[in-house]
Amino acid sequence: xxxxxxxxxxxxxxxxxxxxxxxxxxxxxxxxxxxxxxxxxxxxxxxxxxxxxxxxxxxxxxxxxxxxxxxxxxxxxxxxxxxxxxxxxxxxxxxxxxxxxxxxxxxxxxxxxxxxxxxxxxxxxxxxxxxxxxxxxxxxxxxxxxxxxxxxxxxxxxxxxxxxxxxxxxxxxxxxxxxxxxxxxxxxxxxxxxxxxxxxxxxxxxxxxxxxxxxxxxxxxxxxxxxxxxxxxxxxxxxxxxxxxxxxxxxxxxxxxxxxxxxxxxxxxxxxxxxxxxxxxxxxxxxxxxxxxxxxxxxxxxxxxxxxxxxxxxxxxxxxxxxxxxxxxxxxxxxxxxxxxxxxxxxxxxxxxxxxxxxxxxxxx
Amino acid sequence: xxxxxxxxxxxxxxxxxxxxxxxxxxxxxxxxxxxxxxxxxxxxxxxxxxxxxxxxxxxxxxxxxxxxxxxxxxxxxxxxxxxxxxxxxxxxxxxxxxxxxxxxxxxxxxxxxxxxxxxxxxxxxxxxxxxxxxxxxxxxxxxxxxxxxxxxxxxxxxxxxxxxxxxxxxxxxxxxxxxxxxxxxxxxxxxxxxxxxxxxxxxxxxxxxxxxxxxxxxxxxxxxxxxxxxxxxxxxxxxxxxxxxxxxxxxxxxxxxxxxxxxxxxxxxxxxxxxxxxxxxxxxxxxxxxxxxxxxxxxxxxxxxxxxxxxxxxxxxxxxxxxxxxxxxxxxxxxxxxxxxxxxxxxxxxxxxxxxxxxxxxxxx
Numbered sequence: 059x060x061x062x063x064x065x066x067x068x069x070x071x072x073x074x075x076x077x078x079x080x081x082x083x084x085x086x087x088x089x090x091x092x093x094x095x096x097x098x099x100x101x102x103x104x105x106x107x108x109x110x111x112x113x114x115x116x117x118x119x120x121x122x123x124x125x126x127x128x129x130x131x132x133x134x135x136x137x138x139x140x141x142x143x144x145x146x147x148x149x150x151x152x153x154x155x156x157x158x159x160x161x162x163x164x165x166x167x168x169x170x171x172x173x174x175x176x177x178x179x180x181x182x183x184x185x186x187x188x189x190x191x192x193x194x195x196x197x198x199x200x201x202x203x204x205x206x207x208x209x210x211x212x213x214x215x216x217x218x219x220x221x222x223x224x225x226x227x228x229x230x231x232x233x234x235x236x237x238x239x240x241x242x243x244x245x246x247x248x249x250x251x252x253x254x255x256x257x258x259x260x261x262x263x264x265x266x267x268x269x270x271x272x273x274x275x276x277x278x279x280x281x282x283x284x285x286x287x288x289x290x291x292x293x294x295x296x297x298x299x300x301x302x303x304x305x306x307x308x309x310x311x312x313x314x315x316x317x318x319x320x321x322x323x324x325x326x327x328x329x330x331x332x333x334x335x336x337x338x339x340x341x342x343x344x345x346x347x348x349x350x351x352x353x354x355x356x357x358x359x360x361x362x363x364x365x366x367x368x369x370x371x372x373x374x375x376x377x378x379x380x381x382x383x384x385x386x387x388x389x390x391x392x393x394x395x396x397x398x399x400x401x402x403x404x405x406x407x408x409x410x411x412x413x414x415x416x417x418x419x420x421x422x423x
Numbered sequence: 424x425x426x427x428x429x430x431x432x433x434x435x436x437x438x439x440x441x442x443x444x445x446x447x448x449x450x451x452x453x454x455x456x457x458x459x460x461x462x463x464x465x466x467x468x469x470x471x472x473x474x475x476x477x478x479x480x481x482x483x484x485x486x487x488x489x490x491x492x493x494x495x496x497x498x499x500x501x502x503x504x505x506x507x508x509x510x511x512x513x514x515x516x517x518x519x520x521x522x523x524x525x526x527x528x529x530x531x532x533x534x535x536x537x538x539x540x541x542x543x544x545x546x547x548x549x550x551x552x553x554x555x556x557x558x559x560x561x562x563x564x565x566x567x568x569x570x571x572x573x574x575x576x577x578x579x580x581x582x583x584x585x586x587x588x589x590x591x592x593x594x595x596x597x598x599x600x601x602x603x604x605x606x607x608x609x610x611x612x613x614x615x616x617x618x619x620x621x622x623x624x625x626x627x628x629x630x631x632x633x634x635x636x637x638x639x640x641x642x643x644x645x646x647x648x649x650x651x652x653x654x655x656x657x658x659x660x661x662x663x664x665x666x667x668x669x670x671x672x673x674x675x676x677x678x679x680x681x682x683x684x685x686x687x688x689x690x691x692x693x694x695x696x697x698x699x700x701x702x703x704x705x706x707x708x709x710x711x712x713x714x715x716x717x718x719x720x721x722x723x724x725x726x727x728x729x730x731x732x733x734x735x736x737x738x739x740x741x742x743x744x745x746x747x748x749x750x751x752x753x754x755x756x757x758x759x760x761x762x763x764x765x766x767x768x769x770x771x772x773x774x775x776x777x778x779x780x781x782x783x784x785x786x787x788x
Contacts, residue, residue, distance in 0.1 A: 255764045
């Protein structure tokens with residue numbers, strides 16, 4: 059893998075993750091772009107004990123452009139995109155409409171009242187283009203190419219963790235118009251948050267209580283128990299195991315764990331990364347076969363906070379989908395959205411059987 | 424208000440909340456209905472420390488029927504519905520496809536492993552028909568009629584709280600196909616949960632810590648601070664106050680508090696109920712005017728648990744919407760759904776100003 063760091067016309071960083079034999083990435087961004095001004099802030103919800111980001115400048119972001127105006131395709135003489143090169147393998151760049159940025163100015167206003175605590179939303183948001191092929195998807199990537207994406211995630215996790223403002227790095231992919239994806243080009247995102255996210259805090263609180271009570275690692279015990287039960291396991295390879303969790307919230311939900319405890323993607327070794335690339339592509343192909351239509355999904359990497367609790371955490375991927383039938387979606391309505399109480403219409407054991415069968419029906423070529 | 428309790432053909436309870444002058448509700452349900460069999464369970468997510476309901480029998484529930492087959496309209500000789508009467512004011516009945524029911528049998532299977540704890544999903548789910556008019560909405564109700572709905576919510580909260588299985592009662596309305604509503608007839612639901620919901624637990628944990636530290640009630644202080652700041656207040660009447668919270672998660676989010684601390688709807692007195700009916704209809708009319716299209720929303724009553732923490736809690740309504748522009752929706756994608764970290768594209772102060780203006784432009788006739 060060869061890494062090249064460049065700058066876009068407005069000063070944002072762009073990083074090329076290339077096969078060793080790829081051409082050098084030396085093209086200039088010839089667009090006339092105004093500098094990005096990001097004024098977002100995070101506000102503390104004193105009742106829920108959680109931070110919320112308020113990012114008023116993002117309302118104007120790009121929304122489902124036609125394919126010949128895709129900002130994530132390589133540039134052509136006729137249309138200059140976010141990527142100045144005529145081709146690329148995997149590319150990462152700072153989001154032009156970020157929720158978090160290192161350049162956010164100080165907060166003004168009633169920040170003094172502890173009931174209404176506010177802070178600048180400092181951090182970083184990046185876009186990860188998985189491939190230059192506009193019409194592809196992650197499931198279509200050759201395994202060696204998927205490995206480049208794994209390396210990009212790992213490198214970005216390490217680099218973003220080194221920023222003073224950042225407390226947690228989240229690599230994820232939103233896929234499908236059903237969940238509001240505004241660009242069809244296969245891509246993911248990375249959010250480097252200035253706080254430990256609510257879901258991560260809850261899981262680490264549980265893991266801490268469990269360790270205090272029993273001395274054990276809760277994630278290790280859940281993984282071992284799933285492998286023992288086997289009823290919900292959907293994937294097993296040398297270094298990875300996938301299962302539908304016993305208390306799945308979503309109609310489709312798959313968790314993919316490395317068999318070895320690591321805190322984040324940067325700690326995976328070469329063999330684990332190779333295995334991940336192959337395993338993930340295989341699981342994704344199976345999931346696309348599940349309902350006979352491409353699965354809308356949210357796939358996200360649960361990583362340890364940058365500072366602290368790194369021994370309590372256990373890196374894993376969670377892929378969830380709102381599709382519950384070929385023609386039906388699950389909506390988060392009153393019980394889920396207001397009360398946080400999820401209702402799942404499909405048993406995890408039933409879904410695990412269907413996912414296993416779907417993966418078995420789509421072997422890697 | 425006159426309350427009549429009857430039974431449907433399959434044994435489910437139906438309750439009529441009528442004006443005093445309404446005809447007696449004595450019609451028999453003449454449908455041939457098989458008894459409802461509910462086998463749902465709740466499963467403990469040991470990592471998130473939350474219960475999730477698994478309700479496999481609900482996949483076949485009624486999905487957007489044509490208007491002349493609406494199960495929530497009054498019955499006609501040609502079409503028998505869930506309501507055997509030729510008309511009604513406000514009616515509540517047990518859901519035929521419930522997530523929770525008192526009749527759920529014991530759980531079998533691997534319920535013994537503490538990592539996979541499971542319990543029968545005992546509780547109750549009810550449907551609340553706001554009006555017999557299929558094409559109306561809550562915002563269209565005359566205030567006296569809305570008061571009947573308030574009385575129905577209050578009576579059901581009291582009655583369901585008396586069930587041994589029930590730990591929290593949640594009255595809510597999902598409105599609009601944008602959030603997956605499967606029946607257009609104006610109606611809400613009531614979930615009587617066998618656990619205290621995750622969101623309520625988090626808020627009460629914060630309130631408990633605040634009381635231990637300061638002796639004060641956190642909800643009282645938030646309400647007082649919003650009224651002092653005024654920048655986000657959208658409604659004030661004798662007994663109620665409404666505001667967009669400082670850390671709003673959703674593009675549209677309005678919290679409506681009684682000025683007096685009460686634990687749940689059943690504790691509201693007559694004057695507070697009258698004021699609520701008028702205030703809520705007025706706020707809803709304003710919200711429908713906000714984008715020039717009927718607002719899809721989730722409106723839910725945050726009530727104290729049945730047992731315990733009733734002095735810490737403060738009854739309030741939260742209405743949230745995923746609409747962020749006349750032609751754009753907010754989707755809960757990676758950051759919100761996976762990490763619980765909300766990103767709001769509209770500042771709460773800006774939205775409060777727009778809601779205030781919209782309410783001012785739609786005075787009650």
